[in-house]
Amino acid sequence: MFNRTRRLRSSQVMRDLVKNIEFSLDNLIYPLFIEEGENIKVEISSMAGQFRLSLDRLEEELKELKELGIKSLLLFGIPKEKDPVGSQGYAENGIVQEAIRFIKARYPEFLIVTDVCLCEYTSHGHCGVLKGEELLNDETLKLLQKVALSHAKAGADIVAPSDMMDGRVKAIREVLDENGFVNLPIMSYSVKYSSAYYGPFREAADSAPSFGDRKTYQMDFRNSKDYLIEVENDLAEGADIIMVKPGMPYLDVVKGVADAISNPVAIYNVSGEYSMVKAAAANGWIDEEKIVMENMYAMRRAGADIIITYHAKDIAKWFKRGV
Numbered sequence: 048m049f050n051r052t053r054r055l056r057s058s059q060v061m062r063d064l065v066k067n068i069e070f071s072l073d074n075l076i077y078p079l080f081i082e083e084g085e086n087i088k089v090e091i092s093s094m095a096g097q098f099r100l101s102l103d104r105l106e107e108e109l110k111e112l113k114e115l116g117i118k119s120l121l122l123f124g125i126p127k128e129k130d131p132v133g134s135q136g137y138a139e140n141g142i143v144q145e146a147i148r149f150i151k152a153r154y155p156e157f158l159i160v161t162d163v164c165l166c167e168y169t170s171h172g173h174c175g176v177l178k179g180e181e182l183l184n185d186e187t188l189k190l191l192q193k194v195a196l197s198h199a200k201a202g203a204d205i206v207a208p209s210d211m212m213d214g215r216v217k218a219i220r221e222v223l224d225e226n227g228f229v230n231l232p233i234m235s236y237s238v239k240y241s242s243a244y245y246g247p248f249r250e251a252a253d254s255a256p257s258f259g260d261r262k263t264y265q266m267d268f269r270n271s272k273d274y275l276i277e278v279e280n281d282l283a284e285g286a287d288i289i290m291v292k293p294g295m296p297y298l299d300v301v302k303g304v305a306d307a308i309s310n311p312v313a314i315y316n317v318s319g320e321y322s323m324v325k326a327a328a329a330n331g332w333i334d335e336e337k338i339v340m341e342n343m344y345a346m347r348r349a350g351a352d353i354i355i356t357y358h359a360k361d362i363a364k365w366f367k368r369g370v
């Protein structure tokens with residue numbers, strides 16, 4: 048006698064009956080890169096199918112996203128001017144602040160998440176204020192508060208700090224509460240590793256550090272324990288959603304987080320993961336649609352409630368066609 052596990056795989060209907068992981072557009076957030084300027088729609092060479100868009104080219108994109116059934120967006124800004132303290136990141140008429148108002152005026156139904164960080168706005172490309180080559184934690188918190196508050200005032204639905212400074216969730220929660228945004232959720236990039244998988248993004252957002260790396264603030268992937276400290280700290284400081292980033296190579300961490308907490312867990316299927324799939328697909332080495340769907344289910348199975356992915360538009364098209 049032995050167990051015949053194949054019995055429950057005998058037909059599509061049987062397999063559908065016993066499956067226990069669901070995946071739909073409800074779970075997805077689509078990142079957008081908004082660049083200051085006019086008539087910009089430039090494909091990001093390392094991220095096939097992803098573009099930098101100026102506000103005047105955003106309307107057509109929003110229309111398409113709406114028709115496809117995409118519901119949530121994550122905004123990144125590329126300013127014209129950068130300076131050592133990233134002031135365009137918290138300017139009232141900064142590119143992200145303008146983009147939020149632009150979208151809300153036309154398509155208020157989109158849920159808008161904003162990335163709260165300074166690296167796209169600093170001339171040195173680091174995620175905060177420097178003293179020499181040292182990144183100052185507590186001084187940076189003050190600026191992150193300004194970024195988050197400016198996004199809130201412009202109409203963001205969720206703010207998502209990605210800088211990895213200690214205490215940023217507390218600082219942001221405080222400034223939001225003081226200004227009447229008690230109901231605005233914080234999705235914290237709590238578990239964010241220092242990763243080569245962000246390479247294409249840094250080209251896309253023009254945010255590569257001009258010297259050194261981010262290893263004094265982003266996490267070391269050679270440690271399997273410290274992620275729970277990050278999660279506990281952020282929850283204690285008031286985070287509503289916990290994010291793990293990168294995605295696919297870190298599913299053990301996603302599983303660990305999902306098993307440990309009751310808050311929603313988000314995963315960021317980052318630029319390098321996307322570009323690798325796109326490159327292999329362009330060469331005909333893999334079946335893009337099947338690989339992407341398998342990856343999405345893998346992330347959901349590990350415990351991710353929310354998936355941030357550049358594949359969202361393709362997935363929406365496949366769903367429309369019926370997969």
Ligand code: PBG
Pocket residue numbers: 162164166174209210244245246247248249316317318319
């Ligand atoms: C900004 C930020 C980064 C990403 C999201 N927010 C880059 C970084 O930390 O270097 C990466 C996203 C991706 O690779 O798709 N701090």
Ligand code: ZN
Pocket residue numbers: 164165166167173174209210
């Ligand atoms: Zn940053």
